[in-house]
Amino acid sequence: MNPSSTFQEIGAWLDQYESFALLSHVRPDGDAIGSQIALGFALEAAGKKVRLINEDGLPDNLAFMAGADRIETPPAEPLEVDVVIALDTATKPRLGAKVLDAVGHCERWINIDHHKSNPGYGNLNHIDDSSPATGQILYNLIQALKLPMPDETRDAIYVAVSTDTGSFQYPGTTAATYEMAADLTRKGLDVGKINSLTYDNHPMRRVELMRSLLNTLEVKADGRLAHWELTWETVERLDLKPEDSEGLIDIVRAIQGVIVAVFFEELHDGKIRVSMRSKDRRIDACKVCMEFGGGGHSLAAGIRMAGPLSDAKEKVLAAVERELATL
């Protein structure tokens, strides 16, 4: 991995160059889209040309965000920009194939992320895994470089950090995170409104999904391992969108006595996506997921693996049970 670049080194490029493509990962969440909007509007307010590009475009559940209409899917033709900025994206392939087709030829890459596993695929890399969200790194960057903070940036940073910390609850949340929220609120953020839009605005199909998942809930290993699943048939029947399942695994994670929660999801191509959460630092979800080619953080990790669902479940649950047996 390249040594971490300072905000000043990144600032020199932001200053020197004129046009930027800001990217984030496939299946974007609040921190991905929030980071794109946050830095994009700050740069635009500083007089730069920006494009906000995501392989999967804007998910419905984030359409409420001011500036979200600027998120676009990758253009078919190669894009000419001075600098590409990858945000919140642990590996280059996670940017998506069409995105890489559009900007892969660009020569200058900045990579800003909070995922420990990020190998540093940019020319300038700022990887800070002490930050609970990429949005918080961007807040620090914007403060350090004295970049403008328009309302879109202010609100997007809040959404990015709020969604990635489970509303300021996860262990990565620090005093600096709360201080940042205080500062954004002093800058005019409408706390009640933005949280209502972020959290109290689910499509009916998400509630139907919750029902369907709960009906598959099973508990093993003396109540320490809980898992549920989503078949492709259910995805089609409920007409689900990728973002509908976001955060639902927390329902399982919240059960007393559960140490590891696993969500198995059948994809359209028959592959299985596995999301894993650990509540105990002694059980490293990332390590278990890496056995199957996945990765992530120690308390939240994932896999994309071969099906069928029953095989994936058997293998992954056995690996988790082996880990739990070491406690």
Add this chain to the structure above:
Amino acid sequence: MNPSSTFQEIGAWLDQYESFALLSHVRPDGDAIGSQIALGFALEAAGKKVRLINEDGLPDNLAFMAGADRIETPPAEPLEVDVVIALDTATKPRLGAKVLDAVGHCERWINIDHHKSNPGYGNLNHIDDSSPATGQILYNLIQALKLPMPDETRDAIYVAVSTDTGSFQYPGTTAATYEMAADLTRKGLDVGKINSLTYDNHPMRRVELMRSLLNTLEVKADGRLAHWELTWETVERLDLKPEDSEGLIDIVRAIQGVIVAVFFEELHDGKIRVSMRSKDRRIDACKVCMEFGGGGHSLAAGIRMAGPLSDAKEKVLAAVERELATL
């Protein structure tokens, strides 16, 4: 209402007197118990004698709090203390009949609360409805009077404020709230742990209840009215406690397009408890509930009415539909 007392006036009493009974309201929530523990341990660390008394004792879901074992139900005999301190309790009767039997004869009352409707029933009253939780007022009090802040106090303030703001989401949350959380974190609060204990610690039966409720979910009136129900048979089968259903109606309330959410609950005596939430100020949930002898606030109201469940549902849903038809 008596004029609001300053922290200094309250501080003079805390300084002058030696023994205190700290109270909070019946069916206590996080802000009630949290406030009792927070101020109680601060006073004890300052060398005072304290009793923490609640009509209903300590609810299971707050038993994780450090210091919670100090919460006691009212003694049968009158209690001799120099000063009674009522916390987070809008009216004196909300302290509970047994509590008032035990301490009603005391001569010096301090009343600290954030409910606007509090009439100021103490000798010293500090009512601050700009604070999203009584815990935040106590934080300010402790800072202003330079009282000690033992770990129990630090953690209890956080739980009080976090639970009363829906994890820093509700409109009452201010920059000062986030700054307080930053300060508590700097003082050693374990953010991940305390939130995990507060929010990720539901008994399995609560998840089973969620499943059961979702399986009864129905939507009417073009998706504007959603309702679900809990039969007494299910209460018995899952061995549910009253606090298990707390907050679950928010799942229905959060559905896009839903204006009114209704929760029908069969009680042990065959009566039906109805909880109603409106998301639109034009639909007054209190008015609808008053038709059936209930009451509450315009956006959150309730009824206790005769059964059977099917009759109650038919009548109440018809009344809601009539209201919705006026939009």
